[in-house]
Amino acid sequence: MCARPKKSAFFRAAALSLCLALAGLQATQTASAREIVDMSGQKLTVPDDIRSVYAMTHAMPLLVALAPDLMAGFAMPVAPRPDVFRFLRPEMAKLPNLGGGPNVNLEKLKDVGVQVALGWTSPSEQFPAKKYTRIDIPVVNIEVDKLALYPASFRFLGTLFHREARGEELARGLEETVAAAKAATQDIxxxxxxxxxxxxxxxxxxxxxxxxxxxxxxxxxxxxxxxxxxxxxxxxxxxxxxxxxxxxxxxxxxxxxxxxxxxxxxxxxxxxxxxxxxxxxxxxxxxxxxxxxxxxxxxxxxxxxxxxxxxxxxxxCAFDLRGETKKFYTLFFGVTPTDADLDLLFAQ
The missing domain is CATH 3.40.50.1980 (Nitrogenase molybdenum iron protein domain)
Structure with missing residues (x-):
């Protein structure tokens, strides 16, 4: 029959086990976060495995194109019109509208589990970031001002979300579209x-x-x-x-x-x-x-x-606008518009 350990030895062993467990948890938490430098040059810590994102109004279209499954909801002053969803993946119609700009409900962002917010680099537009620090949501700034900067933003977001291939695909698709536009008009x-x-x-x-x-x-x-x-x-x-x-x-x-x-x-x-x-x-x-x-x-x-x-x-500029629109929407939104959709789009 084995002798029972002394009480002090038992507590020492329990304390050691707890310390080891806490150390392991801390190591896991550290490993699940990473430091980045966003496109405005600020250093910040973000989760390594980002699963829920709130993209502020100007950043929202990039997230819709690159990682719609990460969207916690839309960032618009009012809910999107029903016809909008004819041009987006069907599952996006189920997303809530979380509000944009000063109308965003910070408590709602916490409730839906937002881990990261996307803002933009314009100095005059970075003021909302201060609000998000109150709910411990880091704000990652990207470029949205000039069209020429969008390929870099797609590549940056591809790296941020570990979707480099998708980011590169969208960046190149956009570069090709812009190049085609320039080629048609540059010598006028x-x-x-x-x-x-x-x-x-x-x-x-x-x-x-x-x-x-x-x-x-x-x-x-x-x-x-x-x-x-x-x-x-x-x-x-x-x-x-x-x-x-x-x-x-x-x-x-x-x-x-x-x-x-x-x-x-x-x-x-x-x-x-x-x-x-x-x-x-x-x-x-x-x-x-x-x-x-x-x-x-x-x-x-x-x-x-x-x-x-x-x-x-x-x-x-004689080209098949309807055909090019179908290709563009298929690439960026994962939906190929029907002829009826295009009639609606161009009848505005």
Whole structure:
């Protein structure tokens, strides 16, 4: 019969076992996290195995394309319209809308288990990050301002989520689309480039200056922004304008963010004196699942440039827009639009 160990020896053994267990847990936790440097240059610690992400409004389209299964929910001021889901994977219709910008519910982010938030590098747009520190969610900033930076953002996110192949596939697909747009318009003389007015607001009287990244689609498509501004203009700056000034600018083409704006402009007698209205060159930008111009700004600007170039220079940009759109959506959203979907997209 074995002798029972002394009580002190028993507790020493138990304490040793507990210490070893805690040390193992600590080692596991350390191994499951990693330090990174995001695209704004900040160092931060993130989980190695990221499974739930909240992408702020401008970062959201990249996550939808690269890792939709990691999305905790949409980041939009209001819930997405039903037609949006015709262009996204079916399972995405089940995601909640967590709100965007100041409307985000931080407690809800905690409740749904968000591990990482995606923000962006623009200095004036990084203020929301301070809020997330209160709920211990690291904010990883990526580039979303200029279209040329999006391939790097896709590659960065591919590394962050251990999906390097997918990140590279999207980066290359976007580079090819942008290259095709540039090739079609890069040799157009300035004298042949039409003046474009971008009607961003519902009433059509808010726009973006030619120095704003939000209007870069116009340049890439072989046009000239009708609103020339002096001095620095940030991506978020809006430019109010009145009918009198518009008559002075007299654009060749008007592009509207909202479909109803195009209809209003064509029916409103105040706009009737403009060259663009007289010639019937008022076009609404395609907007599913994300706008092809901006709000949110995204890689969809590549398709926006191809679409607008075909409107501005049909003799130079003769290509199968519907076919190219199907290919682009299949690659980026995992859904091939039907002809009916494309009719909806281009009828806006």
């Amino acid at each position: 003389p300035d004298a042949e480039k039409p003046k474009i007015y971008y009607a961003e607001s519902v009433d059509g009287l808010v726009s973006q200056c030619d120095t704003s990244d939000r209007s870069e689609v116009i340049t890439l498509a072989g046009g000239i922004n009708a609103l020339h501004c002096t001095g620095p203009v940030s991506m978020k700056d809006n430019y109010p304008i009145d009918i009198e000034k518009l008559l002075t600018v007299d654009p060749d083409v008007i592009v509207t963010r909202f479909p109803q704006t195009a209809k209003t402009i064509q029916a409103d007698p105040r706009w009737a004196g403009l060259k663009a209205v007289k010639t019937g060159r008022v076009y609404a930008v395609p907007g599913y699942p994300f706008n092809w111009f901006d709000r949110p700004p995204s890689f969809m600007r590549a398709m926006g440039a191809r679409w607008l170039a075909a409107k501005l220079h049909p003799e130079r």
